[in-house]
Amino acid sequence: xxxxxxxxxxxxxxxxxxxxxxxxxxxxxxxxxxxxxxxxxxxxxxxxxxxxxxxxxxxxxxxxxxxxxxxxxxxxxxxxxxxxxxxxxxxx
Numbered sequence: 001x002x003x004x005x006x007x008x009x010x011x012x013x014x015x016x017x018x019x020x021x022x023x024x025x026x027x028x029x030x031x032x033x034x035x036x037x038x039x040x041x042x043x044x045x046x047x048x049x050x051x052x053x054x055x056x057x058x059x060x061x062x063x064x065x066x067x068x069x070x071x072x073x074x075x076x077x078x079x080x081x082x083x084x085x086x087x088x089x090x091x092x
Contacts, residue, residue, distance in 0.1 A: 001024075002022040002025070003025055004023075005020070005021040005023045036057065037069070039056075039057075040057055040068075040069045041069070041072050043057075044069065050062060050066065050073065053065055
């Protein structure tokens with residue numbers, strides 16, 4: 001969204017046609033929501049429990065945590081990979 005360019009005194013800078021010069025404001029590529037989601041993904045990747053992620057992210061309910069970050073938690077397919085390893089540890 002363009003904004004009006006101003007000089008050091010706060011007055012609009014005018015072009016030769018008497019119109020204010022507008023300047024395009026560049027927004028950051030990634031905003032706060034992206035940064036929060038990245039943080040949540042790192043917490044989950046490090047093995048933090050869903051309740052701990054809820055607390056760190058400031059979510060009011062565990063449902064909110066699962067609604068926004070649920071896809072980041074290990075999937076049932078991951079259990080199929082982990083189960084044989086667990087079985088081997090238990091049985092030998």
